[in-house]
Amino acid sequence: MSALLPLDFRKILVCQLRQIGDVLLATPSVELLRRRYPDAEIHFFTEKKCAPMLANNPHLARVWQVDKKELTSLRREIAFYRRVASEGYDLVVDFQQLPRIRWVVGFSHAKVRLSYTAPWYTRWLYTHTAPMLPGYAAMCKASVLAPLGIEWNGERPRLYLSKLERAWAGHFFQQHGLTDEHLVVTLDPTHRRETRRWPAKHWARLVDIASEARPELRFVVLVGPGEEDVARDLAGRVRRPENLVVPNRILSLRELAAVIDAAALHAGNCSAPSHMAVAVDTPSLIVRGSTSDAWRFPSPEHVSIKAGLECQPCNENVCPKGTNECLTGLTPERVAPELLALLPHLPPET
Numbered sequence: 526m527s528a529l530l531p532l533d534f535r536k537i538l539v540c541q542l543r544q545i546g547d548v549l550l551a552t553p554s555v556e557l558l559r560r561r562y563p564d565a566e567i568h569f570f571t572e573k574k575c576a577p578m579l580a581n582n583p584h585l586a587r588v589w590q591v592d593k594k595e596l597t598s599l600r601r602e603i604a605f606y607r608r609v610a611s612e613g614y615d616l617v618v619d620f621q622q623l624p625r626i627r628w629v630v631g632f633s634h635a636k637v638r639l640s641y642t643a644p645w646y647t648r649w650l651y652t653h654t655a656p657m658l659p660g661y662a663a664m665c666k667a668s669v670l671a672p673l674g675i676e677w678n679g680e681r682p683r684l685y686l687s688k689l690e691r692a693w694a695g696h697f698f699q700q701h702g703l704t705d706e707h708l709v710v711t712l713d714p715t716h717r718r719e720t721r722r723w724p725a726k727h728w729a730r731l732v733d734i735a736s737e738a739r740p741e742l743r744f745v746v747l748v749g750p751g752e753e754d755v756a757r758d759l760a761g762r763v764r765r766p767e768n769l770v771v772p773n774r775i776l777s778l779r780e781l782a783a784v785i786d787a788a789a790l791h792a793g794n795c796s797a798p799s800h801m802a803v804a805v806d807t808p809s810l811i812v813r814g815s816t817s818d819a820w821r822f823p824s825p826e827h828v829s830i831k832a833g834l835e836c837q838p839c840n841e842n843v844c845p846k847g848t849n850e851c852l853t854g855l856t857p858e859r860v861a862p863e864l865l866a867l868l869p870h871l872p873p874e875t
Contacts (some may be wrong), residue, residue: 533565542570555569595868606623660819693783714746714793832852
């Protein structure tokens, strides 16, 4: 496609349906669009489950939420997509090229419909495309904006918490016996893919090693719906259960983010909470199995640790070798020093 001439846009739609972490990774592009077009009204098109990541975002005027429970027929779906497209957008940015987004792009009369390089059978939907550059995932998304004269310059994902949400996190800490004397680490031991899930016994051993080195540490376990057994399993494995805090209910996405925001460090697998940590400026340590460092924000306070096998990263959901050695072979003893190094130093004794 030919280079895009500098244009002023009155109304912009950014499209990223899923997943939760990927929606967060699109927020730097929203910020960049706001800087480039300060007077434009920017909307976002996403799935309902991901919309909480965009709440309170000052750069967005509206978030369109795809609710699959309401769109029970093709007729209802098409009517909804027409409604979104009829908003009169001048610019539509498609970061995902999923069928639901293509409906909106197709119905749109936007003078610029921008995406990454599209396959031949959908290329006609877009007026402009750009190759998605390799590297950090948020940078890759932002590279699609190159025809607009926009470049990523280290902007990180952003999640905007309210004062009330931060106050709730403080109350949560109090409810679970966490005081100023404790150093809190949020712990995400879950993932639906086995090639991205460090074994629970390794997480438990890591808690034991770190707590022995820093007795003031307390680990808050983060799990989603259907993952309660993981938290119970972990609690049953640690040597001293008082070092582990398991919430008495499943936290919402915004509550998860508020707890991560209030913590000194986040540790976990390669999943949405790792991006939340970046988005609220909490340092993080992420164990990587099949995924690459493209999911790590490039700064010293966000650390990836991996076994370093020749087959990494394979980006597979099932281990081709059938061993998951990249995770099972990465010992807690190797991970613990990295975690401890990210924690605030103890004040000198007086």
